[in-house]
Amino acid sequence: LIFVKDIKSSKQNLPPSPPQLPIIGNLHQLRGLFHRCLHHLLKKHGPLILLRLGVLRMVVISSSEAAEEVLKTHDTECCTRPVTMASTVFSRNGNDIGFGEYGEAWRELRKLAVREFFSVTKVRSFRYVREEECDLMVKQLRELALKQSPVDLSKTLFCLTASIVFRSALGQSFLENKHIDKEGIEELMLEAHSNMSFNLTDMFPTAGLGWFMDFVSGQRKRLHDVFTEVDTFLNHIIDDHQSKNFTQDRPDFIDYLLEMIPKQEENESFKLTIDHLKGIIQGIYLAGVDTSSITMIWTMAELVRNPRVMKKVQDEIHSCIGIKHKERITEEDLDKLQYLKLVVQESLRLHPPVPLLLPRETMSQIKIQGYDIPPKTILVVNAWSIGRDPKHWKDPEEFVPERIRSAPVVRLMFLNLSKLILANSKRHKTKTKTMSTVLYIFAFLLLPALFTLIFVKRTKDSTQNLPPSPPQLPIIGNLHQLQGLFHRCLHDLSKKHGPVLLLHLGSLKIVVISSSEAAEEALKTHDLECCTRPKTHATSTFSRNGRDICFAPYGEVWRQLRKLSVLNFFSAKKVRSFRYIREEENDLLVTKLKELAQKKSPVDLSQEIYCVAGSIIFRSAFAQRFYENKHVDKEKIKEFMFELQKLGSISSSDLFPGGLGWFMDFMSGRHRRLHKLFGEVDTFLNHIIDDHLKNPEEKTNQDRPDIVDSLLNTMLKEEQDESFKLTIDHLKGIIQNIYLAGVDTSAITMIWAMAELVRNPRVMKKAQEEIRTCIRVKQNEKIDEEDVDKLQYLKLVIKETLRLHPAAPLLLPRETMSQIKIQGYNIPPKTFLVVNTWSIGRDPKHWEDPEEFIPERFIDSPADYKGQSFEMLPFGSGRRMCPGMASAIATIELGLLNLLYYFDWELPEEGTVVDMEEDGNITVVKKVPLELLPILHH
Numbered sequence: 001l002i003f004v005k006d007i008k009s010s011k012q013n014l015p016p017s018p019p020q021l022p023i024i025g026n027l028h029q030l031r032g033l034f035h036r037c038l039h040h041l042l043k044k045h046g047p048l049i050l051l052r053l054g055v056l057r058m059v060v061i062s063s064s065e066a067a068e069e070v071l072k073t074h075d076t077e078c079c080t081r082p083v084t085m086a087s088t089v090f091s092r093n094g095n096d097i098g099f100g101e102y103g104e105a106w107r108e109l110r111k112l113a114v115r116e117f118f119s120v121t122k123v124r125s126f127r128y129v130r131e132e133e134c135d136l137m138v139k140q141l142r143e144l145a146l147k148q149s150p151v152d153l154s155k156t157l158f159c160l161t162a163s164i165v166f167r168s169a170l171g172q173s174f175l176e177n178k179h180i181d182k183e184g185i186e187e188l189m190l191e192a193h194s195n196m197s198f199n200l201t202d203m204f205p206t207a208g209l210g211w212f213m214d215f216v217s218g219q220r221k222r223l224h225d226v227f228t229e230v231d232t233f234l235n236h237i238i239d240d241h242q243s244k245n246f247t248q249d250r251p252d253f254i255d256y257l258l259e260m261i262p263k264q265e266e267n268e269s270f271k272l273t274i275d276h277l278k279g280i281i282q283g284i285y286l287a288g289v290d291t292s293s294i295t296m297i298w299t300m301a302e303l304v305r306n307p308r309v310m311k312k313v314q315d316e317i318h319s320c321i322g323i324k325h326k327e328r329i330t331e332e333d334l335d336k337l338q339y340l341k342l343v344v345q346e347s348l349r350l351h352p353p354v355p356l357l358l359p360r361e362t363m364s365q366i367k368i369q370g371y372d373i374p375p376k377t378i379l380v381v382n383a384w385s386i387g388r389d390p391k392h393w394k395d396p397e398e399f400v401p402e403r404i405r406s407a408p409v410v411r412l413m414f415l416n417l418s419k420l421i422l423a424n425s426k427r428h429k430t431k432t433k434t435m436s437t438v439l440y441i442f443a444f445l446l447l448p449a450l451f452t453l454i455f456v457k458r459t460k461d462s463t464q465n466l467p468p469s470p471p472q473l474p475i476i477g478n479l480h481q482l483q484g485l486f487h488r489c490l491h492d493l494s495k496k497h498g499p500v501l502l503l504h505l506g507s508l509k510i511v512v513i514s515s516s517e518a519a520e521e522a523l524k525t526h527d528l529e530c531c532t533r534p535k536t537h538a539t540s541t542f543s544r545n546g547r548d549i550c551f552a553p554y555g556e557v558w559r560q561l562r563k564l565s566v567l568n569f570f571s572a573k574k575v576r577s578f579r580y581i582r583e584e585e586n587d588l589l590v591t592k593l594k595e596l597a598q599k600k601s602p603v604d605l606s607q608e609i610y611c612v613a614g615s616i617i618f619r620s621a622f623a624q625r626f627y628e629n630k631h632v633d634k635e636k637i638k639e640f641m642f643e644l645q646k647l648g649s650i651s652s653s654d655l656f657p658g659g660l661g662w663f664m665d666f667m668s669g670r671h672r673r674l675h676k677l678f679g680e681v682d683t684f685l686n687h688i689i690d691d692h693l694k695n696p697e698e699k700t701n702q703d704r705p706d707i708v709d710s711l712l713n714t715m716l717k718e719e720q721d722e723s724f725k726l727t728i729d730h731l732k733g734i735i736q737n738i739y740l741a742g743v744d745t746s747a748i749t750m751i752w753a754m755a756e757l758v759r760n761p762r763v764m765k766k767a768q769e770e771i772r773t774c775i776r777v778k779q780n781e782k783i784d785e786e787d788v789d790k791l792q793y794l795k796l797v798i799k800e801t802l803r804l805h806p807a808a809p810l811l812l813p814r815e816t817m818s819q820i821k822i823q824g825y826n827i828p829p830k831t832f833l834v835v836n837t838w839s840i841g842r843d844p845k846h847w848e849d850p851e852e853f854i855p856e857r858f859i860d861s862p863a864d865y866k867g868q869s870f871e872m873l874p875f876g877s878g879r880r881m882c883p884g885m886a887s888a889i890a891t892i893e894l895g896l897l898n899l900l901y902y903f904d905w906e907l908p909e910e911g912t913v914v915d916m917e918e919d920g921n922i923t924v925v926k927k928v929p930l931e932l933l934p935i936l937h938h
């Protein structure tokens with residue numbers, strides 16, 4: 001076969017290819033940013049190369065001559081787009097312009113979009129929007145300049161383009177739009193764009209292998225999650241236009257198209273549908289916002305790096321339009337600014353926002369630079385490389401706007417860029433039927449061996465008296481039964497198959513415990529045999545190979561770290577000593593909320609609660625003010641914690657040994673994301689440690705020595721105990737645990753408590769009545785933590801919240817160190833143990849109406865969260881139980897007390913209900929942030 005293929009290839013005169021590996025082809029050469037990898041390959045193998053990515057055949061074009069042949073000479077043959085898993089999802093099966101099938105429907109759709117939005121007349125008509133939004137931005141920047149305050153220009157420019165696109169395309173103000181998370185939108189766009197590329201499903205279609213790999217690595221879920229988020233937003237936009245419940249300057253193209261849909265004649269050849277409309281809006285929204293802002297951000301970055309160019313462009317602006325005397329810069333002024341235009345073009349040369357344009361696919365055989373390009377080949381034009389080609393650009397890495405005047409090549413580049421959004425597209429519906437012979441043979445040889453293995457294992461299992469298992473599939477075991485939130489899937493499985501379950505996830509065996517009796521056996525009777533943690537790919541990375549408290553294996557290191565941290569941070573005495581911090585931080589939050597209450601402005605309480613929990617941990621553990629710490633992005637703290645939990649869980653690398661799982665995680669980008677995140681956390685820890693190593697006089701904001709100082713002192717002492725030496729990695733492990741386990745969990749619990757209170761007005765009223773009768777706070781004083789002791793009902797509310805919404809529903813995983821028996825079943829050594837406290841807290845055997853939020857159920861009940869009653873275990877139990885419980889409870893109690901004493905809380909929109917959907921992995925958060933209206937009571 002190889003011989004025949006080689007002869008065929010040489011006859012066809014295909015472009016040269018870098019050396020390939022069997023099955024994966026050139027995939028192993030593509031590590032890092034895609035356009036940069038392709039650029040490196042070009043340097044070695046020439047400007048036209050053929051790559052194989054699994055079954056995909058891709059030609060990469062990195063010279064202007066070849067690009068001209070593709071985009072101009074053979075434009076008609078190359079004007080379709082490849083069909084990929086992602087494009088099919090995002091285009092709703094081709095119902096958009098970017099991916100729509102070439103033909104009548106596509107032409108009509110494009111015509112409509114151009115007429116109603118993209119035409120020169122329309123673009124001109126939005127001039128006032130651009131001018132107004134720029135004017136607003138200038139005003140904000142002026143205020144900051146007066147205060148000499150630094151500004152996140154990337155964010156400012158992103159908001160500017162978003163505001164312009166929103167007003168001109170969607171008829172709405174970006175900042176006032178309720179359906180968009182302004183803090184998360186940049187990430188959403190990044191995520192949407194990175195998910196739109198090729199996936200393993202496209203590269204390995206044989207026998208569904210790629211599909212399976214994308215499924216297991218979570219790539220399919222991520223793709224669908226992002227798509228759902230975008231689609232929900234589009235539905236809101238359409239609903240708003242239909243119900244007219246927003247302020248709109250004038251009717252826009254969505255109104256026009258919505259009006260058009262019902263008026264269409266039955267027999268028309270093209271019928272506009274809601275999916276088409278969504279496709280158009282989505283194209284404008286996803287392609288329009290960040291491409292423009294990226295170009296502006298790069299341009300500003302280059303200008304600041306190149307003072308000569310900055311001066312020249314500013315001189316031109318000042319001399320041509322003298323803005324000082326005018327009220328506002330208008331677009332007419334632009335015509336005079338030739339140098340500014342060169343600057344933007346030079347920036348586009350060096351930093352094209354879509355460096356590889358959008359992929360195309362050949363519809364018939366063509367010749368490029370003398371090479372044959374067969375039909376159905378994916379074509380990728382590397383505009384980023386072309387803009388750096390030393391044949392056309394002298395000193396290509398330099399930013400020299402003057403060069404653009406005499407450069408003809410640049411025209412081609414812009415031609416391509418402007419075609420990006422509305423490029424032609426014809427698509428082929430037929431899927432490739434190429435079967436990878438090697439894989440086929442491989443699978444065929446493997447099957448009998450697998451069945452034999454399963455049979456032998458089943459017989460062995462039954463003699464061992466293992467817990468029952470749900471039916472399994474070969475290789476993946478029970479993985480296919482785990483779609484959705486992990487703790488909920490385990491809850492459903494335990495309802496069907498019993499409270500002690502054995503699951504096979506790839507090669508990993510997990511025992512799931514979902515009853516209080518079984519939990520008591522694991523965490524009390526067999527505490528010693530179950531008190532180590534399993535080693536997973538993510539936990540090894542994050543714990544620096546077991547050098548922390550959370551994930552260290554049971555042994556001397558863990559014992560010493562836990563002892564040190566209890567002494568310096570977790571002990572009751574230490575927690576008490578941080579009382580003034582909790583009081584001050586809550587007081588600050590109340591002041592902020594009072595201002596918002598006066599303005600009658602709804603508040604993202606989830607964000608505020610995260611920040612107050614962060615502030616308390618930062619000050620008590622690191623003696624630093626959260627808001628003053630430059631190394632933490634306060635706006636993104638929720639998202640950061642969420643991503644961390646997601647990546648911290650079990651991955652394919654743990655399920656499929658022998659490199660297969662590792663490869664799947666590599667392909668899905670999980671390794672990259674994990675290491676990036678770990679790098680971020682590590683940089684933050686280095687900063688904390690550096691700050692503590694400064695001389696006392698350099699430390700500006702430290703109230704008193706903290707745990708970091710104490711541990712550094714121990715470390716630097718000469719006479720450290722020989723049996724255990726504290727290192728910088730151990731120190732980092734402890735700080736990291738306090739930061740990552742401390743902020744998220746307390747915040748989550750407070751958010752769930754507030755959500756339940758708003759949903760249950762009876763309980764809210766009772767809790768507030770108790771607080772307001774027991775406590776009187778004088779003017780200009782803050783609430784005293786001692787007051788909490790008087791509040792019995794508030795304590796019940798917290799217990800009930802921890803029962804229904806334990807922040808870590810599956811605790812942290814344990815691993816058996818020797819063979820034990822649970823509920824009569826044998827559990828072998830080295831088995832992964834998971835205790836489902838979420839499920840146990842809902843067990844109807846112990847809890848009447850378990851889904852109801854009834855704090856009174858604890859009045860005559862001995863049940864508690866302290867690890868002794870196994871009907872609820874939010875903090876775990878036994879040796880590995882949470883050491884932060886006292887600190888967390890103090891934070892939660894005082895936080896809730898402040899929120900409930902000073903304010904009444906309402907939903908911003910009357911008639912709506914609190915959304916209680918969950919999301920997460922190790923910790924489970926309220927998916928939709930809790931937005932409420934504070935009403936000042938005191």
Ligand code: HEM
Pocket residue numbers: 549550551562737738739741742743745746749806807808811812813873874875876877878879880881882883884885887888889
């Ligand atoms: C409502 C708040 C909290 C909840 C629900 C919670 C829950 C848990 C759970 C379930 C475990 C695992 C226990 C086990 O395996 O049996 C744990 C461990 C841990 N928690 Fe918490 N936690 C909270 C707050 C905190 C805080 C505020 C800190 C630190 C400031 C913290 C630090 C830790 C550490 C270091 C461990 C690891 C213990 C070990 O493995 O030895 N937690 N937590």
